Each structure stands twice: as structure tokens, then as C-alpha cells.
Amino acid sequence: xRRDFLLGSxxxxxxxxxxxxxxxxxSRQASSLPAWALRPPGALDEDRxxxxxxxxxxxxxxxxxxxxxxxxxxxxxxxxxxxFIAREAGCEMxxxxxxxxxxxxxxxxxALTDINDADMGLAIVSDQEAxxxxxxxxxxxxxxxxxxxxxxxxxxxxxxxxxGKHARFIPVxxxxxxxxxxKCEEACILDEAAIKVLPRHLIQGELGxxxxxxxxxxxxxxxxxxxxxxxxxxxxxxxxxxDHGGEGLIEDATPFPSNPLDTLNKP
Amino acid sequence: MHxxxxxxxxxxxxxxxxxKWLILRRTSQLGLLGLFLLGPVAGIWLVTGNLSASMTxxxxxxxxxxxxxxxxxSGSLPVMSGLVGALIVLxxxxxxxxxxxxxWACPVNLVTDLAAELRRRWGIRASGRLSxxxxxxxxxxxxxFPLATGVIAWELVNPVSMMHRGLVFGxxxxxxxxxxxxxxxxxxxxxxxxxxxxxxxxxxxxxxxxIGAGAQIRVTATRRxxxxxxxxxxxxxxxxxxxxxxxKGASPGLGxxxxxxxxxxxxxxxxxxxxxxxxFRLGRGSATLPAAPxxxxxxVTAAPSRSSSRPASRSSDQPxxxxxxxxxxxxxxxxxxxxxxxxxxxx
Numbered sequence: 001x002r003r004d005f006l007l008g009s010x011x012x013x014x015x016x017x018x019x020x021x022x023x024x025x026x027s028r029q030a031s032s033l034p035a036w037a038l039r040p041p042g043a044l045d046e047d048r049x050x051x052x053x054x055x056x057x058x059x060x061x062x063x064x065x066x067x068x069x070x071x072x073x074x075x076x077x078x079x080x081x082x083x084f085i086a087r088e089a090g091c092e093m094x095x096x097x098x099x100x101x102x103x104x105x106x107x108x109x110x111a112l113t114d115i116n117d118a119d120m121g122l123a124i125v126s127d128q129e130a131x132x133x134x135x136x137x138x139x140x141x142x143x144x145x146x147x148x149x150x151x152x153x154x155x156x157x158x159x160x161x162x163x164g165k166h167a168r169f170i171p172v173x174x175x176x177x178x179x180x181x182x183k184c185e186e187a188c189i190l191d192e193a194a195i196k197v198l199p200r201h202l203i204q205g206e207l208g209x210x211x212x213x214x215x216x217x218x219x220x221x222x223x224x225x226x227x228x229x230x231x232x233x234x235x236x237x238x239x240x241x242x243d244h245g246g247e248g249l250i251e252d253a254t255p256f257p258s259n260p261l262d263t264l265n266k267p
Numbered sequence: 268m269h270x271x272x273x274x275x276x277x278x279x280x281x282x283x284x285x286x287k288w289l290i291l292r293r294t295s296q297l298g299l300l301g302l303f304l305l306g307p308v309a310g311i312w313l314v315t316g317n318l319s320a321s322m323t324x325x326x327x328x329x330x331x332x333x334x335x336x337x338x339x340x341s342g343s344l345p346v347m348s349g350l351v352g353a354l355i356v357l358x359x360x361x362x363x364x365x366x367x368x369x370x371w372a373c374p375v376n377l378v379t380d381l382a383a384e385l386r387r388r389w390g391i392r393a394s395g396r397l398s399x400x401x402x403x404x405x406x407x408x409x410x411x412f413p414l415a416t417g418v419i420a421w422e423l424v425n426p427v428s429m430m431h432r433g434l435v436f437g438x439x440x441x442x443x444x445x446x447x448x449x450x451x452x453x454x455x456x457x458x459x460x461x462x463x464x465x466x467x468x469x470x471x472x473x474x475x476x477x478i479g480a481g482a483q484i485r486v487t488a489t490r491r492x493x494x495x496x497x498x499x500x501x502x503x504x505x506x507x508x509x510x511x512x513x514x515k516g517a518s519p520g521l522g523x524x525x526x527x528x529x530x531x532x533x534x535x536x537x538x539x540x541x542x543x544x545x546x547f548r549l550g551r552g553s554a555t556l557p558a559a560p561x562x563x564x565x566x567v568t569a570a571p572s573r574s575s576s577r578p579a580s581r582s583s584d585q586p587x588x589x590x591x592x593x594x595x596x597x598x599x600x601x602x603x604x605x606x607x608x609x610x611x612x613x614x
Contacts, residue, residue, distance in 0.1 A: 010401065012398055012401060012404060013404070015401070016401065016404040016405065017410060019405070020408045020411075020412075023412070023420050023421075023423075023424065024407070024412070024416070026420075026423065026424070027412070027416065027418050027420035027423055027554045027559050030423045031418045031423070032421075034505060044343075047417060048341070048342070048343065048417065050417070050419065051337075051338065051341025051342060051343055051413050051417040051418055051419060052338050052342075052343030053336040053338070053350075053419070054319045054328075054330070054331070054335065054337075054419070054422070055317075055334075055419075055422050055428060055432065055434075056317055056319040056320030056321065056334075057314045057316055057317055057319075057432065057436055058315055058316040058320060058321070058322060058438070059317035061306070061312075061316060062315065070432060070436045071444045071445065072433070072437065072441075072442070072443035072445065073429065073443055073444040073447075073448065074444040075443075075611065076445045078423065079422065079423045079424075079429065080319075080422055080428065080429070080432055090327030102315075102322070103346065104330050104337070104341055104346060104348050105345050105346065105349050106321040106326065106343050106344055106346055107338075107343065110346050112556070130587075138501065150434055153451065178313075181494065187416060195360075203275050209449045
């Protein structure tokens with residue numbers, strides 16, 4: 001009797017253990033988010049999100065622009081979780097953030113009250129060869145649709161070296177302001193967008209923690225921290241100076257007087 | 268003899284009465300689905316969300332407590348609406364019977380009921396043997412996952428939420444591969460194990476059973492002495508082990524109330540019984556009947572013939588006695604033990 005019971009329990013435990021193992025391995029695969037799928041505003045970082053979200057779809061329903069979806073089983077997105085695809089429809093950045101308000105857990109963090117603080121990803125001008133602004137053509141669509149125009153995306157003027165006489169209006173993304181809403185990628189006029197919104201960690205670099213930029217340190221300290229900078233000395237003819245600022249060689253006095261005899265007679 | 272459970276009830280009392288609770292239950296199941304579908308299909312947004320969490324008329328939040336528990340175990344704090352919603356659901360099912368969720372709300376029940384019905388009609392008797400305790404193990408696993416890995420792993424495969432979410436958010440054709448999971452549950456129930464999903468494996472049902480352990484609405488075998496042993500109720504019941512103590516417990520001194528948390532309150536036993544043995548009653552009842560000798564002399568003189576000779580049997584017109592705690596004799600101790608052992612036997 002006892003033997004049967006123990007054996008039965010062991011079998012059950014082994015079976016459940018196998019199911020658990022399978023589910024565990026599957027969940028490792030199935031709970032990773034592809035780079036092209038973005039989470040709604042306020043979403044916790046992916047590790048915590050996949051634990052907090054209960055897949056109810058209230059955020060999807062409360063989005064007035066219907067740009068959020070719930071992942072289906074066959075999609076490579078954790079089943080039932082909300083996502084959007086920037087190229088199809090970006091986040092319109094509602095001021096009252098209804099998706100966050102609707103969330104019954106803190107998967108969409110209720111601490112997010114200003115939509116401009118949202119961090120759904122980061123835009124990057126990923127293809128300078130395709131982007132027509134880099135060919136010297138006027139486009140500026142991404143810049144114009146940006147909800148944080150002139151903050152998250154600016155247009156930087158450059159000389160157009162091809163024509164030699166025109167300007168190039170280059171879109172530049174600023175990571176401290178970009179919310180990753182995806183409107184730029186949605187609006188990009190190319191067949192395949194040259195500006196894309198991706199998870200921040202796929203884009204941003206990070207300087208080594210030990211790294212110090214000398215000039216910043218100097219500015220903070222108000223002066224050189226080690227030996228004072230040596231002044232560069234030029235061995236120039238008398239009466240001449242050199243200017244780093246762009247003027248180059250400066251003649252204070254003419255080294256060669258107009259009368260050549262004066263030079264020859266110099267002691 | 269007869270061909271299918273409920274045949275004699277249908278013949279004697281009419282089709283409608285022999286299917287009353289089934290019709291009500293299907294109405295509830297389909298009506299709930301309809302309420303959720305009213306928004307996406309007709310644009311009338313009475314309810315948003317799905318069975319995992321929903322919002323009714325912008326006022327009533329409802330949250331699946333099992334899912335919220337998993338979310339919290341992963342280390343996430345819920346917000347007020349989620350918490351209140353879960354408490355409402357907990358309170359509701361604690362009152363009406365936790366597994367009423369299974370038979371009155373869960374969409375998978377439509378699939379598994381169909382499988383069970385086809386099993387009966389096609390005479391598929393072969394069934395694999397599985398422990399009914401498996402669901403408890405799985406429930407443990409479901410709760411362990413978010414705690415250990417921080418991921419609600421169960422929701423990646425849960426057929427219950429997958430089916431409801433698929434229907435509400437994708438419709439019949441937009442469900443994608445979720446259909447395969449539903450089909451798998453159906454075929455498993457039909458060909459491999461009788462009532463294999465709901466009765467043996469589903470951790471959601473196990474959880475709701477736990478909630479409703481002290482439920483106040485119970486199926487009660489009020490006229491069990493009229494039972495003619497036709498076995499229809501056992502045949503139709505999705506959890507047949509719950510019936511026996513109440514129906515056949517008179518001689519060991521067990522009460523007529525079905526007290527097992529496994530009972531789904533589906534009411535099919537009430538439908539199929541041609542002798543009207545069962546009915547829904549309020550109150551849990553006590554595990555045992557009050558012992559006959561302890562009835563006060565006045566009561567005996569008031570109803571001398573019944574209570575003294577056959578304490579367990581009651582006639583139909585006599586209301587069932589309220590549970591009393593006075594039965595602490597040796598008899599009730601023994602029958603407590605009996606009640607316990609008969610509900611925990613594995614089939």
C-alpha cells in the first residue's frame with residue numbers, strides 16, 4: 001500500500017516536473033520581445049513586464065487610436081501581451097494616457113503621468129544611404145511629425161558637398177527627449193523606413209564607467225588638475241605669430257622691408 | 268433501461284424541465300461571451316477587456332484573482348482597480364461556489380462538455396487513468412513560476428484565457444493558432460481521458476474550487492430516499508465523485524448537501540433526475556446529520572414517527588434541517604471520517 005502510494009506520488013511528481021521543465025524552457029523562448037514590437041507607454045522593462053502583465057487587453061481597448069494589439073500564440077511575442085508596430089501605427093501620445101490608466105496591474109507603470117516622460121524605445125536614423133535628406137533633398141517628414149519637434153528630432157544644417165552650394169537638412173534624434181512613440185518611423189516616406197524605433201539598449205552606447213573626459217574634469221575643477229598645460233611655442237621668424245583660431249600666420253612687422261639692401265645690411 | 272442520461276426525466280417531465288439548468292448555463296456562458304463581443308462586433312462597449320481582467324460600464328472592475336496572484340508573485344504591485352476587481356470576484360465565487368466559474372463562465376467548458384457528450388453518444392469508453400490531484404500540482408507549478416522566474420509562464424499556454432482572449436480580440440477567424448490549443452483540449456477529452464482537462468488538469472478550476480470551498484449555494488440531494496439508482500446523475504456529472512457522499516450517505520449518517528469543492532454547480536444532476544432528488548439550496552449544511560438520540564423529547568413528540576425510526580430519510584415536503592453543531596457524538600466523528608475519505612478517493 002505505502003509502496004504504491006509512494007510510487008504513485010513519484011510518478012505524478014515526475015510528470016509534473018517534466019511539464020514544468022517544458023513550460024520553463026518554452027517560457028524562456030516565448031517571453032522575449034522582438035525589436036520591432038514596442039510596448040505601450042509606461043511599460044516596465046521587459047523582464048518585469050512579462051511578470052506583471054495579466055494579458056487582459058484593457059490598454060488595447062482604451063487606446064482611442066486602436067494602435068495596440070494583443071499578441072497571438074503564433075506570433076514571436078509573449079502570448080496575450082500588448083504591443084504596437086511603429087511602422088504600422090505609432091503612439092499618438094495622449095495627454096491623459098488612457099492605456100496606463102486602464103491597466104489593472106502596474107505592468108504599465110501608473111507613476112507615468114506626463115506622456116513626454118514615456119520611454120517606448122528610441123528613434124535612430126538607421127540608414128543614411130537611403131534617407132533622402134542625406135542626398136541633399138528636402139524631406140523633413142520625420143521632423144515635422146515628431147510630437148516633440150525641435151527637442152527629440154532637430155534638423156542640422158550642413159554644407160552639401162555634392163553641389164557645393166546647397167545645404168543638407170539632416171534629421172538628428174536626441175535620446176534625452178525621444179519617447180519612442182514611432183510617429184517618425186510610421187511617417188517615413190521611403191518604402192523601407194530609414195528612421196526606426198528600437199529598444200534603447202539596441203541603440204545606445206555607454207562610455208566605460210572609469211572613463212573621464214579631461215576637459216569636463218578641468219571645467220568642474222576650475223583649472224588643470226595635474227601640471228598646468230604647457231603653452232606651445234613656435235619657432236617663428238621675428239615679428240611673426242601663429243593663431244590657432246583660424247587666422248594662421250600673422251605678421252606683426254614685415255620681415256622683409258621693401259628695400260632689399262636693408263636686409264642685406266642687417267648685422 | 269435507457270440510452271442516455273436524462274432520458275426518463277425527459278420522458279416523464281418534458282424536455283424543457285430535463286434541460287432547464289443546461290439551458291440556463293449555456294445562456295450564461297454564451298451571454299458572457301456575447302457581452303464581451305458586443306464591443307468589438309457591434310461597437311457597444313458595455314464590457315472591455317477579457318476574463319483576465321475587465322471593466323464594465325467604466326465602473327465595475329473584475330480581475331481574475333489567480334492571475335493577479337501570479338502578477339504579484341512576480342514582484343509587481345497591483346493598482347486599486349485590479350485589487351478591487353479581484354476581491355469582488357473572490358467574494359462572488361466564495362458565495363456561489365468557485366467552480367461555478369467553470370460551468371457558468373469558462374468558455375473551455377463549452378468545448379469539454381461537447382467532448383463529453385460526443386464520448387457518450389459515440390460510446391467511447393476507453394479512458395486513460397490520471398490522478399485528479401494533478402490539477403493541484405499544476406496549480407502549484409503555475410504559482411511557482413512567477414515566483415521563481417518572474418514570468419507568468421502559465422499564460423503562455425493557458426487554454427482558458429487563450430480561448431476567451433482569442434474570441435474577444437480576434438474573433439473566430441482571428442484567433443490564430445490558439446485554435447490548435449483548443450482543439451488539443453477537445454481531442455484529449457474526447458479520445459484520451461474522460462473529462463481529462465477540467466476534472467484532472469486545469470489549475471484554474473482547481474484554484475476556483477479552492478475559493479468556493481465554503482460556498483453557500485449547494486446542490487443538495489433533498490429527496491435522496493427517492494433515488495432509484497438509475498445512475499443518470501453519475502453518468503452526466505463532470506465530477507461524479509462529489510455525488511456519492513450526499514446521495515448515498517444516509518446510512519453512514521452523512522448530510523444530503525454536496526459539500527465537495529469539486530462540484531461545479533452545473534445543475535445537470537437536477538436536470539437528469541426523473542425523481543427530483545436534487546435541488547439547489549442555500550447553506551453548506553453540516554457534514555453529518557444530527558444524531559437521532561440527541562433530539563429533545565419535545566421534538567420527538569412533535570414528530571415521533573420519522574425522527575426516531577429513520578433519522579437520515581426525509582420526505583419531500585419537509586424542509587431540510589439547518590446545520591447544527593450539536594452532533595458531536597461518536598457517530599458523527601465516524602461519519603466525518605467517512606465523508607473525508609470518500610471525497611478524496613482518486614478515480
